[in-house]
Amino acid sequence: MILATLLSAAFYEDEDAWQRGTATGLQEPPLASALFGWASLFALLSQHLVYGRRHVTLLASAGDKVVGCCGLTFEPAPPDVIAATGAREGCDYGLLTGLAVDPAHRRRGVASALLAEAGRLGQARLAPPGMLALLVARTNTAALRLYAGQGFEEQTSWVDVRWRAEAERGKLGKPRRLLLVRRLPG
Numbered sequence: 535m536i537l538a539t540l541l542s543a544a545f546y547e548d549e550d551a552w553q554r555g556t557a558t559g560l561q562e563p564p565l566a567s568a569l570f571g572w573a574s575l576f577a578l579l580s581q582h583l584v585y586g587r588r589h590v591t592l593l594a595s596a597g598d599k600v601v602g603c604c605g606l607t608f609e610p611a612p613p614d615v616i617a618a619t620g621a622r623e624g625c626d627y628g629l630l631t632g633l634a635v636d637p638a639h640r641r642r643g644v645a646s647a648l649l650a651e652a653g654r655l656g657q658a659r660l661a662p663p664g665m666l667a668l669l670v671a672r673t674n675t676a677a678l679r680l681y682a683g684q685g686f687e688e689q690t691s692w693v694d695v696r697w698r699a700e701a702e703r704g705k706l707g708k709p710r711r712l713l714l715v716r717r718l719p720g
């Protein structure tokens with residue numbers, strides 16, 4: 535019950551966005567099962583607890599079922615992102631995390647609609663020129679195509695230091711990630 539109340543308050547934080555979005559909307563606090571399991575629900579909740587009003591969770595629903603989600607956190611761009619993008623030091627950016635669509639609802643534009651809404655929120659919240667960024671595994675061809683179609687561009691000078699450190703220790707497993715950025719119209 536407490537969980538539902540906290541989530542509900544967090545999700546309603548930007549109610550206008552819910553009203554505007556075509557694929558987004560939430561009438562009731564979601565059940566854990568609708569959000570791809572308890573692990574996902576706790577992951578989302580922890581973002582709201584850590585970042586407060588700087589974090590928004592976008593949900594896409596079909597009928598009364600949540601079929602897609604994505605996190606968007608507004609925070610100062612870290613030095614590696616500033617260096618790779620040439621953005622102004624100290625500027626805020628929007629970091630997208632945890633984009634996922636229910637397998638039964640893929641290839642119907644759900645992720646595209648979530649990203650479009652993230653772009654609208656970014657424009658509303660960030661001082662121009664705003665930018666959205668995300669990390670994606672180099673091997674995730676589906677996501678890479680999606681992001682390219684939505685105007686995200688790879689920042690080729692950015693290096694996945696976590697991947698490099700593990701590779702240097704001879705540890706293989708986690709794929710190398712790429713930094714993609716979409717610059718928002720001013």
Ligand SMILES: CC(C)(COP(=O)(O)OP(=O)(O)OC[C@H]1O[C@@H](n2cnc3c(N)ncnc32)[C@H](O)[C@@H]1OP(=O)(O)O)[C@@H](O)C(=O)NCCC(=O)NCCS
Nearest residue numbers: 633634635640641642643644645646669670676677679680
């Ligand atoms: C990647 C993912 C979010 C895409 O969601 P989706 O709702 O199916 O995406 P959309 O329907 O909006 O697709 C838009 C475009 O992206 C590209 N795309 C999406 N899925 C694709 C796939 N499996 N193969 C190739 N291209 C794909 C296509 O260009 C597609 O346009 P089209 O259907 O007209 O060809 C979804 O497959 C998913 O949840 N994957 C697992 C989690 C994940 O990898 N998240 C990304 C983390 S960085």
